[in-house]
Amino acid sequence: MKIGIRNKGESKWHNINLLPLKDLAMDHKNGSIMKKIFLNILAILMSATLSYTAQADCDYSKIVKNNDSTYTYSAELHVCVGKMKQDLTIANEQNDKLIKALDLKDLTIAKADQRSDLWQAATFKLEDRINTIDQMRSTNQYLAFGLGALTMFAAVYAASQLTHH
């Protein structure tokens, strides 16, 4: 007898061979029966207590087609089909959730783009203003120089008027 076990989250199946009872009886003569019983029990306990999931191999080639267009297959394969259906339902739900998650991630990227555009617009605006301020400051420097020259000229002229009066 053979059972298949696998760890949670693993896709690989591991087979464990259990000896039939008649073989156990045959081995009684050579004195190793206790050892083999112990190994069998250990294998069963491992599969049960370590949260292993036991499942027979799903060999769909064993499905037999009948003459009346119906199909005959074993109970194991029936469970396999049930698991397949369950997996499909779960996969569809996962797809829905992941598509929604993708849409939300797209929205996140759109928000990041908005932030980027916001700072780009602010930077362009600030650059324009800095250029304007720079131009005005340089013009004001000439104006201030001209005003200083005029003031000096007026002061000299006023002084000369006062002295010559």
Place this chain on the structure above:
Amino acid sequence: MADQEHTFLEKFSLPLSTLWEQYRVFLIIFGLLVLTWKFREVIIDLLVTSSRKTVSDAQKQDTTLKNEEKQINDQANILRKEAEDLSKNKPNVDEDWNKK
């Protein structure tokens, strides 16, 4: 000396109307230049204040967008986690699955 000072100070008593009549052109040009210079200084101050406001507004808007982005990203991560958990917590399938 006192007489000289008195005479010097008296020269300042020239009436403003005479000053305006004699130096009108100079005073107008001077006044216009001062007004232009001061006007441009005010404009520069306004531009600086406006620039500071632009940065402040952009920071506020950025904070809002950042919070929205974080919320949406968290929702997406929750959905992804839920999708992952779906395959982890599968119920056992028995032989009567087709009758349920």
